[in-house]
Amino acid sequence: MELRDIEIFLALAEELHFGRTAARLHISQARVSQAISQQERRLGSPLFDRSNRRQIRLTPIGEQLRDDLRPVYAGLRDSLERAHLAARGITHVLRVGMIPLNAHDLRPFWDTFRARHPQCRLQIQHASFVDPFAGLRRGDLDMLVCWLPVEEPDLTVGPVLFTDPRVMAVAAEHELTRRTSVSLDMLADFQHSDAPSRPDYWAEGFVPSHTRSGHRIERGPLVHNSEEILTLASTGEIVNLFPAHVMRYWGRPDIAYLPVTDIDALSYALVWRTETENDLIRSLAQTVRDLGPTAF
Numbered sequence: 001m002e003l004r005d006i007e008i009f010l011a012l013a014e015e016l017h018f019g020r021t022a023a024r025l026h027i028s029q030a031r032v033s034q035a036i037s038q039q040e041r042r043l044g045s046p047l048f049d050r051s052n053r054r055q056i057r058l059t060p061i062g063e064q065l066r067d068d069l070r071p072v073y074a075g076l077r078d079s080l081e082r083a084h085l086a087a088r089g090i091t092h093v094l095r096v097g098m099i100p101l102n103a104h105d106l107r108p109f110w111d112t113f114r115a116r117h118p119q120c121r122l123q124i125q126h127a128s129f130v131d132p133f134a135g136l137r138r139g140d141l142d143m144l145v146c147w148l149p150v151e152e153p154d155l156t157v158g159p160v161l162f163t164d165p166r167v168m169a170v171a172a173e174h175e176l177t178r179r180t181s182v183s184l185d186m187l188a189d190f191q192h193s194d195a196p197s198r199p200d201y202w203a204e205g206f207v208p209s210h211t212r213s214g215h216r217i218e219r220g221p222l223v224h225n226s227e228e229i230l231t232l233a234s235t236g237e238i239v240n241l242f243p244a245h246v247m248r249y250w251g252r253p254d255i256a257y258l259p260v261t262d263i264d265a266l267s268y269a270l271v272w273r274t275e276t277e278n279d280l281i282r283s284l285a286q287t288v289r290d291l292g293p294t295a296f
Contacts, residue, residue, distance in 0.1 A: 006073050008035040009047070013066040016056050020224065074139060092120040094280045097127030097141040100268055101226075102245040105294060106145075106161055113287045120280055130224055131197035136273050143281060147243070147266045151201055156277065158270035158285040162294040164243035165265045167257040169229070171236040174256065181259040184211040190239045191220030193229050207241050212262060230255060243268075 012021045012032060022029040040046050047062035058066060081093065094113075103110075103124050114122055127135055127144055133152060135141040143158075150157050168187065170176050176186060188211050210216055220238045223229050232238045234254040243266050247257045270288060272281050 003073075003076060005035045005039060006069055008032055009039060010066065010069060010073060012036060012048070012056075013058055013062065016058075017224075018056075070138070092117070092280060093123060094120055094284060095123045095125065095140070095142045096270075096284070097125055097135050097144045099127050099129050099132060099144070099146045100164075100243060100245065101249045102162075105245065108291055108294070109161065109284070109288055112291060113284050116287065117280065117283060122284075128225065129198065130195050132199075132202075133271075134197075136271070139276075142276065143270050143272045143284065145268055146271055147202075147206065147268050149201060150269070150271050151199070154274060155271050156274045158272065159288040160267045160269045160293050161288055163265045163267045164245055166260040166263050167242055167244050167247060168260050169233045169240045169242055169246070169255050169257055171234055172254050172256050174236055174239070176239070176258060177256045179258065181261050183262045184208065184217070184260065185213055185215055185262075187211070187239060187241070187260075188215035188217050191218050191237065193221060193223045193232060193238050193240050194219040196222050196224070206266070208263075226250075 008021065008025060011024055012018065015021045015024060018029045018032050022032050036047060043061065045061045046059050047065060049057040049059055110122055110124060127141065132146055133144070133155065136144055136155065145161060148157070168176070168182050176182055192207050207217060221232060223232070229240050230250065230252065233240050234252070241260065241263070242257070270285055
């Protein structure tokens, strides 16, 4: 099995959706289907149950192969990456996942760290808000930038990088756009998106279950990525709370962003697995402490 085919299989085993897998790997859905079909023919057994068009599932053979291949693939990928970096004089890599979109706003932290550690390659990459700590626990990430609180016994919460007020995304023609700002009580009149595999305390912290006056906020369709949220919001099916920095990074003609007047700002911090803490992790955390939180 080729390394790329292993990557496709493992990505599909996580996403359980051909379209999302193709988008994640920047390939066509036909390429994903072809790779999986070839693997199934070689093994003589299906790896995925496709009986449900909306959601595929791993078969028992597929689950076994996923569990066997994950450490093998991670080892091969890391070995190739280390060899590539060593050829360029780089001896260490620190991988930081970003749930927020504003990596550019945080450039002073990244640039200062790189200046202090020229032998280290700092990789800033996107991280999903679905099952947000999986990348840390699998070893795909060394650190994660995410909103607080984080209440996980195996994770250490580091310094805050920035704090962002809240806005509500609505369709450009939505009735709420007649206002210059909105309140949570207004949110209670419409559906809000929900996400699978996220901590319960995040749901309450990001979108309260009730407004301050006691009105229930209705959870709407499950979403797996930000593009799905914006699509639903643009059609008026949902309204959605976001940190304010999305206005700078996700300006769209079919979306309006309205300030929310009665909800606390979100603080974003560095988080890492306690047992994998090392000198580079401590150094990036110290860099953030030295510079202090970014203000927008």
